[in-house]
Amino acid sequence: MQLALQHADVSRLARRLASRVPVDASPAAESRLAAVSAVLRVVDGAPELLFIKRAELERDPWSGHMAFPGGRLEPGDASLEVTAVRETQEELALDLTQGRMLGRLDDLAPHNRSLPPIIIRPFVAIVEPDVMFMPSEEVAATFWVPLARLQHESSRARYEVEMNGIRASFPAFRVEQHIVWGLTERIVRQLLALVSP
Structure with missing residues (x-):
């Protein structure tokens, strides 16, 4: 993993994650806890970020959305980092213990009150190219997206959606023909x- 960390962007990210104190949310009594993994690799000298497109499932409030692998804290999980590693293994058969965990970002909660009350803790990992x-x-699908593309203004977009009968507009990123918005967009912004x- 040392070779990958020699890339300036990844090295800077690792240093900043190690030196900062992430913001912990104060969950309400009914809030569930969850974790996601923002997974990086370096290919031909360029860092890339892994996105998934969630399958269309009725029971999933984020059905069909662009996301990061992750899910809810289970009783057997010793920590939310363990949750992130376990969920990434379950969803992608990707073992993050073979890579390196760089740190974590600030906790997030959905702004939309119609979504389940949940606190999400994002972790950042790097794996072999x-x-x-x-x-x-x-x-449903996976995408490796260069960080440089996400940093470019041309990747920025607005996402229009109707929520509870009200039309709302959210900041977003374009990833191929897909739109990254909501919690995932907020995680990408923290990372960038x-x-x-």
Whole structure:
């Protein structure tokens, strides 16, 4: 993993994650806890970020959305970092213990009150460039996206959606023909802020 960390953006990100104190949310009594993994690799000298497109499932409030692998804290999980690693293994057969956990970002909660009350803790990991994985039935597609593309103004977009009968507009990123918005967009923004010089 040392070779990958020699890339300026990844090295800067690792240093900043190690030196900052992430913001912990104060969950309401009914809030569930969850964790996601923002997974990086370096290919041909360029860092890339892994996105998944969630499968269309009735029971999933984020059905069909662009996301990061992750899920809810289970009783057997010793920590939310363990949750992030376990969920990434379950959804992608990707073992983050073979890579390196760089740190975590600030906790997030949905702004939309119609979504389940949940606190999400994002973790940032880096894996080997040739890593292989096998998506489960929960994952419709996977995308490696260069950080440089996400940093470019042309990737920025607005996402219009009707929520509870009200039309709302949210900041978003374009990833191929898909739109990254909501919690995932907020995680990407945190990550890019730490990568920027």
